[in-house]
Amino acid sequence: MKLALTVCENRISPLFDCARMLLIVDIVDRTSTGRHFEVLHYESPFSRAAKLSDLGVKVLICGAVSDQFANIIETYGIKIVPFVAGAVDDVIDAYLTGGLYNAKFRMPGC
Template sequence: MRVAVPDWEGRVSPVFDVAKQVLLVDLGHPDNGNRRWETLGTALPHERARRLAELGVQVLVCGAISWPLEALLAAAGIRVVPLICGEVEEVVRAFRDGTLENERFMMPGCCGKRQQARRRRRHRGGGLTPKDSL
C-alpha cells in the first residue's frame, strides 16, 4: 500500500492544499523502507489529485484539507485520513501500526474532532471515516 504524507519541516503539513512535498511510503515493502520525497508543485486541486494518482498513492494521511480537493481525491480512488498532526515519521509508524487514532495525532482545536469529521462525511453522502481508512 502506498501512503503519502505531506511534509512541512518534518511535521505533517497543517493544510494539504498548499503543501509543497509529500513523503511516499510503500508499506508493502518487506522493511517498509521503500520511501521517497515527491514535489507537488501546484496548488490547483485537480492537478494535485491527478499527481497523487499518477504516483500510485492509495492513502493520503494529512492535516486539514478542503472539501473540493478531498472529493477529487476520493473520485481518484485515494482514501483520505484528515485532521492528523505530528512528526511525519511518527505518523507513518502509527499508520502502519494501526495507532493513528491516538489523541496525540489529532489536530489541535475543539474536542470531538473525529466525530465532526464523521458527520461531515455523512452529510456529504457517506464515505469512509478516518478509522475505516486504517
C-alpha cells in the same frame, strides 16, 4: 501499497491545499520498504489529485484539507486520513501499528 504524507519541517503539513512536499512511503505487509520525496508544484485540486493518482498513492495522510480538494481526491479512489498532526516518523509508525487514531495525532478541535 503506497502511502503519501504531506510534510513540512519533519511534521505533517498544516494544510494539504498548499502543501509543497509529499513523502511517498512504500508499504509491504505493514512494513515500510522505501520512501522518497515528491515536490508538489500544482495548485489546482484536479492537478493535485491526478499527481497522487499517477504516483499510485492509495492512502493520503495530511493535516487540514478543504472539501474542494478532498472531494476530488476521493473520486480518484484515494483514501484520505485528514486532520493528522505530529512528527512524520511517529505518524508513519502509528499508521503501520494501527495507532493513528490516537488523540495525540489529531489536530486540535478535530
